[in-house]
Amino acid sequence: MENQWETLQAWKDHMAKELDTVISFWTDYSHDQEYGGSFSCLSRNGKLYDELKYLLPLGKQVGMYCRLYRTVERFRRAELLGAAKPGGEFLIRFARVEPPAKKCAFSVTKDGTPVKVQRTLFSESYYTLAMNERWRVTEETRYQNEAVEMLDRIVYWVRVDSSELSWTRFSRTHKAEDLAVPTMLLHLVDQLQEEDEEMSKKYAELEDWGVQRILKHLQEWKAVLDNISEDGQGLPGAFGREQNPGQAIEAGRYLLQDAQREGDTQLRDQVIDKFLLLPFHSGWDAEHGGFYSFRDVDNWVPHRVEWSARLWWPHCEVMVAFLMGYSETGDPALLKIFIQVSEYSFRQFRDLVYREWYGYLIEDGRVGLSIKGGLYKGCYYNPQCMAMCEQILGALLQRTEDSK
């Protein structure tokens, strides 16, 4: 017992220190003082290698700064709010390609001219996240209006008509659902519902829908598949056999939060079994350590060139999910996996010289890409992981104290 207390305390300290270190990298190097917002394309030592602004990491960073500012005492600093405010303003002014239409760019120039547009809904999703967080910090209504309007539009694209995303130009083609889509929606619902009764009511049905859609990706109780048909069936070919263990566990984490809120222990146990442990065992490389990016459910070699790469974000999601699972159940097997993955991640992804985490390792753990940020990676998955782990570990330690 004493020994376990020390373990939890040690990891809480690691998480807190690492969170401070990572955030200091972004406050030192990423802010755009001229036009507002921030740059994500930072080299290993924080040099700017691309002045374009990528909307996914920009929305994530605004959201992360606001959340830290309002929920972690030591981050209630003018520096963070001072960057998040013009960041939110930049998004409102320049994220949408042809306002008032809601479709957002994937990238814009530093002063806001659109450069690229993707046929996805992720720029819009992190826009929503940033707007809702921005509203929570200063309660300016227009930010919350932006968040709600954008989420409603995203829901319309996913559930009613996706033609604005060019998903349905060719009506005869198969439609597939990527697990990332219902996971993203459940994430946004969680975000907007947080301590907000009105939003909890408004999005209750969407929450149920998201949970049910994610559960459909568990096929024949034996694997969480990344792509299924719109009516919940398996898809043909290698695409249909694809497993993305990190994505499955991220989805599992949102299901777990849902089960926790609803007090549904049956769902909780099912999620831990099928959305945490199952993808963990199919995704973890026992020989080299670390998570594969893709696995084929029938054990063919995945057709993607990056299949064996170790990406930072699945490791972050796995840490949070297993610690959350342990916190909910007290099962020491889940704590053991949390520690195993945390040890690997802190050892392999962290840059002890220039701070922040590498995003991409090759199979044997060597650094494959030394940049600290890019088109997708920004100030998000690892600080979010550390902040959540610090908070959960703190609560666990408090619980241990209280029960003494």
Next chain:
Amino acid sequence: MENQWETLQAWKDHMAKELDTVISFWTDYSHDQEYGGSFSCLSRNGKLYDELKYLLPLGKQVGMYCRLYRTVERFRRAELLGAAKPGGEFLIRFARVEPPAKKCAFSVTKDGTPVKVQRTLFSESYYTLAMNERWRVTEETRYQNEAVEMLDRIVYWVRVDSSELSWTRFSRTHKAEDLAVPTMLLHLVDQLQEEDEEMSKKYAELEDWGVQRILKHLQEWKAVLDNISEDGQGLPGAFGREQNPGQAIEAGRYLLQDAQREGDTQLRDQVIDKFLLLPFHSGWDAEHGGFYSFRDVDNWVPHRVEWSARLWWPHCEVMVAFLMGYSETGDPALLKIFIQVSEYSFRQFRDLVYREWYGYLIEDGRVGLSIKGGLYKGCYYNPQCMAMCEQILGALLQRTEDSK
């Protein structure tokens, strides 16, 4: 001199044997006897891991079979024609998503229902190649009509209006030209013009256009950049600094063929200097051997996860281009590079147990992906390389004989 003759003879034999071996892999495992055409998703030992038909490798294989059948005596076999005929028929019937519109699918089910569509013109380009080759074998006019109509549509998309590809939905976004696009067009022009006076006239202006567009990718005489603006200027950010050495050398090969046809030795020398040697030196990894997939012109770390991967196709294009350059100039430095790259490729990419080539190695030369075919790789780049090298080496040896 004697020593060089032996070198050329040895490599001609290697190329011929390897061509036979590779083609035997595809004739053994890839044909679909039921619906016609062929499958590209073959595992290391030739097992089918995905029954979808991918239109790029399918068009390439039909074209390759026809070309070998009509130009290489030992491949004038019923087996090849017997597969190419229903393959061509399958393409005519099922490649287009909504006929009579020309847009083709990226993948279809084995019996021809469209599954995915890409916003590119490469399915259509290899459709054109397959149709023209199919026509050359049996002179059935409808195949040539298909080829010409499709090429004219592709040219319309590239030069007049790309909205059918969804390239211009967002009118305010920057437009970029990928070097692969004019290279593909010049390739198709070469294909249709081959020993065809009518087509040579019809596409003479397009040929000039393609050459000029490719030359614009050489920026400030110091690097061939993969992406430039529509008006030939550099683009901002990491995307604008991207070099794809294999793509540059492939473009160089088509320029070289053009210079050869026109007897333009000034263009020839410029191309060898700037489109062969320059990308060779920026792309070759002197430490481990092999070509990087991407380099940044200002030596930043490229932002793509696969930047350091060794792909089979650039190595194939480099072999052809440098042997062609040597054949045109007699410069022994070009022959030396041909041999250097051929030795690396035959050593690292070839599977001596199950035949065919791996498509993807990691930096140190180990196999990263053991499949022999997939969504893009099929029966194309390596057999094309071997057939062309065998032919050029044969001509060089003949020239040596004649001059004795």
